[in-house]
Amino acid sequence: MTASINDVARAAGVSASTVSRALRGRPGVSDEVRDQIKAVAAQLGYTASRSASSLASGRTFTIGVLVPYVGRWFFGTVLDAAEQVFSAAGYDVLLYNLGSPETRKRFFTRLPVRKRVDAVLTLLIPEEEESAALRSLGVPLATTVGGARPGFTVVGIDDRAGTENAVRHLVNLGHRRIGMISGSSGPLHWTTPIDRRNAYLDVLADAGIAHDPALEADGDYTVEGGERAMTELLAVSRPPTAVFAQSDEMAMGALRALRRHRLRVPEDVSVIGFDDHELADVVGLTTVAQPVADQGAEAARLLLRQLDELGAEPPGQVRMPIRLVLRETTAPPSPRGPQ
Amino acid sequence: MTASINDVARAAGVSASTVSRALRGRPGVSDEVRDQIKAVAAQLGYTASRSASSLASGRTFTIGVLVPYVGRWFFGTVLDAAEQVFSAAGYDVLLYNLGSPETRKRFFTRLPVRKRVDAVLTLLIPEEEESAALRSLGVPLATTVGGARPGFTVVGIDDRAGTENAVRHLVNLGHRRIGMISGSSGPLHWTTPIDRRNAYLDVLADAGIAHDPALEADGDYTVEGGERAMTELLAVSRPPTAVFAQSDEMAMGALRALRRHRLRVPEDVSVIGFDDHELADVVGLTTVAQPVADQGAEAARLLLRQLDELGAEPPGQVRMPIRLVLRETTAPPSPRGPQ
DNA sequence: CCTTGTTGCGCAAGCGTTTGCGTTCAGATT
DNA sequence: AATCTGAACGCAAACGCTTGCGCAACAAGG
Numbered sequence: 001m002t003a004s005i006n007d008v009a010r011a012a013g014v015s016a017s018t019v020s021r022a023l024r025g026r027p028g029v030s031d032e033v034r035d036q037i038k039a040v041a042a043q044l045g046y047t048a049s050r051s052a053s054s055l056a057s058g059r060t061f062t063i064g065v066l067v068p069y070v071g072r073w074f075f076g077t078v079l080d081a082a083e084q085v086f087s088a089a090g091y092d093v094l095l096y097n098l099g100s101p102e103t104r105k106r107f108f109t110r111l112p113v114r115k116r117v118d119a120v121l122t123l124l125i126p127e128e129e130e131s132a133a134l135r136s137l138g139v140p141l142a143t144t145v146g147g148a149r150p151g152f153t154v155v156g157i158d159d160r161a162g163t164e165n166a167v168r169h170l171v172n173l174g175h176r177r178i179g180m181i182s183g184s185s186g187p188l189h190w191t192t193p194i195d196r197r198n199a200y201l202d203v204l205a206d207a208g209i210a211h212d213p214a215l216e217a218d219g220d221y222t223v224e225g226g227e228r229a230m231t232e233l234l235a236v237s238r239p240p241t242a243v244f245a246q247s248d249e250m251a252m253g254a255l256r257a258l259r260r261h262r263l264r265v266p267e268d269v270s271v272i273g274f275d276d277h278e279l280a281d282v283v284g285l286t287t288v289a290q291p292v293a294d295q296g297a298e299a300a301r302l303l304l305r306q307l308d309e310l311g312a313e314p315p316g317q318v319r320m321p322i323r324l325v326l327r328e329t330t331a332p333p334s335p336r337g338p339q
Numbered sequence: 340m341t342a343s344i345n346d347v348a349r350a351a352g353v354s355a356s357t358v359s360r361a362l363r364g365r366p367g368v369s370d371e372v373r374d375q376i377k378a379v380a381a382q383l384g385y386t387a388s389r390s391a392s393s394l395a396s397g398r399t400f401t402i403g404v405l406v407p408y409v410g411r412w413f414f415g416t417v418l419d420a421a422e423q424v425f426s427a428a429g430y431d432v433l434l435y436n437l438g439s440p441e442t443r444k445r446f447f448t449r450l451p452v453r454k455r456v457d458a459v460l461t462l463l464i465p466e467e468e469e470s471a472a473l474r475s476l477g478v479p480l481a482t483t484v485g486g487a488r489p490g491f492t493v494v495g496i497d498d499r500a501g502t503e504n505a506v507r508h509l510v511n512l513g514h515r516r517i518g519m520i521s522g523s524s525g526p527l528h529w530t531t532p533i534d535r536r537n538a539y540l541d542v543l544a545d546a547g548i549a550h551d552p553a554l555e556a557d558g559d560y561t562v563e564g565g566e567r568a569m570t571e572l573l574a575v576s577r578p579p580t581a582v583f584a585q586s587d588e589m590a591m592g593a594l595r596a597l598r599r600h601r602l603r604v605p606e607d608v609s610v611i612g613f614d615d616h617e618l619a620d621v622v623g624l625t626t627v628a629q630p631v632a633d634q635g636a637e638a639a640r641l642l643l644r645q646l647d648e649l650g651a652e653p654p655g656q657v658r659m660p661i662r663l664v665l666r667e668t669t670a671p672p673s674p675r676g677p678q
Numbered sequence: 679c680c681t682t683g684t685t686g687c688g689c690a691a692g693c694g695t696t697t698g699c700g701t702t703c704a705g706a707t708t
Numbered sequence: 709a710a711t712c713t714g715a716a717c718g719c720a721a722a723c724g725c726t727t728g729c730g731c732a733a734c735a736a737g738g
Binding site for chain 2: 693694695696697
C-alpha cells in the first residue's frame with residue numbers, strides 16, 4: 001500500500017486538509033509547517049492520487065489528444081512537441097489513436113474523456129457531430145489542422161499561400177503540364193486538400209494554363225498512395241513534366257514510382273512536396289516547409305493559456321509561416337519531355 | 340452538468356448500485372431492468388466518471404506508455420500499434436514523452452502514474468533505479484527494447500542475428516573495410532548498441548578481417564548524427580568501402596553525407612541499415628527488417644494478458660523474426676575504391 | 679482592556695463510483 | 709402450510725482527496 005494523505009497527516013501531526021494545502025502551495029499554512037509536511041511527504045514517497053483529487057476538485061490535470069495516426073511523421077511530430085509543453089506545465093496527456101473508423105466512432109459515442117480531461121487537442125478534423133460532442137465536454141478545444149470551427153482554437157498554416165509558392169515555382173521553371181497528387185479521400189471533411197487544390201487551380205489559371213483533370217490523382221497522403229498516383233499520372237497520354245504533391249510522403253512515393261519507371265528526377269520530371277518531412281532533405285526533395293513541431297507546441301500553449309485565464313479567452317486562430325525549400329527534385333522541363 | 344449515476348438511477352427508478360451493476364455487466368440485475376437502464380443511460384448520454392470509478396474500484400483501465408521520442412518513426416510506430424491493442428480492449432493510454440533528461444528525471448521522482456495506471460509499457464530502458472521505481476507501482480510491466488530485466492516482459496528481436504546478417508552480407512559482397520555507424524551515446528544503458536557492436540566485431544573476426552577502430556563512428560540514432568558519422572568515416576586515411584548503420588535513420592544520414600561528397604552509392608560506398616524504416620524503400624536502402632508495429636502490438640497483448648489472468652503470469656520474453664531486405668545501396672566494392 | 683482583524687489550522691461535507699451485506703419476495707422443497 | 713433458497717435489488721460505507729466554514733490564538737487599534 002502506498003501512503004495516503006492521512007498517513008502523511010498523521011506522521012506530520014497535522015490534519016489532512018493542511019497536508020493538501022501545504023503540498024499544493026495554497027495559502028493558509030505557515031512556512032514551518034509547510035516545510036515539515038513536505039519533508040514528511042518526501043520521506044514517505046507520497047504522491048496524491050490523481051483519481052481522488054480530480055474527483056474532489058474537478059480538475060484532472062490531463063489533456064486529451066486525438067490523433068489519426070501516431071505513426072505518421074507529421075502527427076508524431078506535432079504530438080511530441082505538444083506533449084512536451086503539456087508535461088512541462090504539469091499536465092499528463094491521454095492519447096487516443098483514432099485512425100480507423102471503428103475506433104473513431106467508438107470514441108465519439110462513448111466519449112471516454114468525459115470528466116477526465118481539462119482540455120482537448122485534436123489533430124484530426126471532427127465532423128460536425130463530432131465537434132458537437134467535443135464541445136459538450138465543456139472544456140477548451142484546439143486543433144492544428146483544418147479550418148476554423150466554432151469553439152476551437154486553431155493553429156495552422158496558410159495552405160493557399162504554400163501551395164501557390166510551390167506551383168508558381170514550377171510555372172516559373174517553365175513547366176506547363178503540371179500534375180497534382182492530392183489527398184482528397186477519407187470521410188474527414190478537411191479543408192486542407194481543398195484549399196491546396198483551389199490554390200493549384202488558381203495559379204494555373206493565372207499563368208494561362210488550361211487545367212487538365214487527367215493530371216490530378218489521389219495519393220491518400222501515404223507513400224504508397226503517392227506511388228500509385230504517380231503511376232497513374234505517367235499513364236496518361238501526355239504525362240506531366242512536373243508534379244506537385246500535397247505532402248512529402250506522397251512526393252516520396254512519386255519519386256519511387258518514377259525510379260521504377262526509369263525516369264530521372266528532375267531531368268525528366270520535377271517533383272515538389274509539402275511539409276518538409278525530416279527525410280525530405282535525405283532524398284533532396286524540394287518542398288514547402290511548415291513548422292510542424294511549432295504548431296503542436298503553440299496549440300498546446302494556447303490551450304494552457306485558456307486553462308489558466310478562466311476569463312474564457314475566445315478561441316483564436318494563428319497562422320504559422322511557410323517557406324519554399326529548394327532542393328534537387330525540381331528543374332526546368334527537358335526540351336524532349338519525359339519519355 | 341453531465342449526468343451522474345444518480346440521475347440515471349432516478350430516471351430509471353432504481354438505485355445507483357443497480358445502475359452500476361447493470362451498465363458494467365455484473366450479475367444481480369434482471370434482463371429487463373438492465374435493458375431499461377441501458378436505454379435510460381444512453382438517452383441521458385451518461386458515461387461513468389473514470390476518476391470516481393477508479394477511486395472506488397482501484398482499477399483505472401489506463402495504461403502508461405513511456406516513450407523517449409514520439410516523433411521518431413520507430414517509437415511512433417510501436418506506440419501506434421500498442422495503442423490500438425489497448426484501446427480495442429477498452430484501455431486508455433497515458434503518454435509520457437521522456438526524451439529529455441529533465442522530464443525523465445521528473446517523471447521518475449514524482450511518478451505521476453502512481454495509482455493511475457493498471458500497467459506500464461516502456462519504450463525506453465529504465466536504469467536500475469528507474470525500474471525499481473516502476474516495480475514499486477505494483478503493476479505489470481513490459482518493454483519492447485533492450486534486454487531482460489527482472490519484472491519486465493520484453494518483446495524484441497535478436498539484435499546479434501540481425502547484425503550478423505547485415506555485416507555478413509557486406510563481407511560476402513567482398514568488402515574488407517567495413518565501417519559501422521553506431522548509437523552508443525546517451526545515458527541509457529541499452530543493450531542494443533552493444534549487442535550490435537559485438538556481432539559486428541564477431542563477423543569481422545570470423546571473416547579474418549582486422550578490426551579498425553577508426554572505422555567506427557557514433558551517429559546518435561538520428562539522421563544528422565548519421566551524416567556526421569559518415570563524414571568522419573570519410574575523413575580517415577583509408578575510408579570504408581561499406582558501412583553498416585545501426586539504424587535506418589543513421590543510414591539515411593550517411594546517404595546524405597555521401598551525396599554531399601559526390602560519392603555514388605553503391606558504386607563507391609555500400610550502405611546497409613537496420614529497421615526497415617517506412618521510407619527505406621523510397622531511398623532504396625538495403626536493411627535488416629524488424630517487425631516494429633508487431634512488437635508494440637505483441638507487448639500490449641502480453642500486458643493485457645497479465646492484467647486478465649490475475650494468476651501472476653511470470654513475465655516472459657519473446658523474440659520476433661528479422662530478415663535481410665536487399666535493395667540498392669549495397670554492391671561489391673569497386674576495384675578502384677572510393678575516391 | 680475590549681473590539682476587530684488576521685493568520686493558521688481542523689472539521690466535515692462532499693466528489694461519483696463500487697461493493698459487501700441485508701432485505702424482500704417469488705417459487706421450490708419438505 | 710412452514711421453511712428454505714436464490715435472485716434481484718437497495719443501503720451505506722468506503723475510495724482519497726479538496727474546500728467552505730468555523731474556531732482558536734494572537735496582533736493591532738481604539
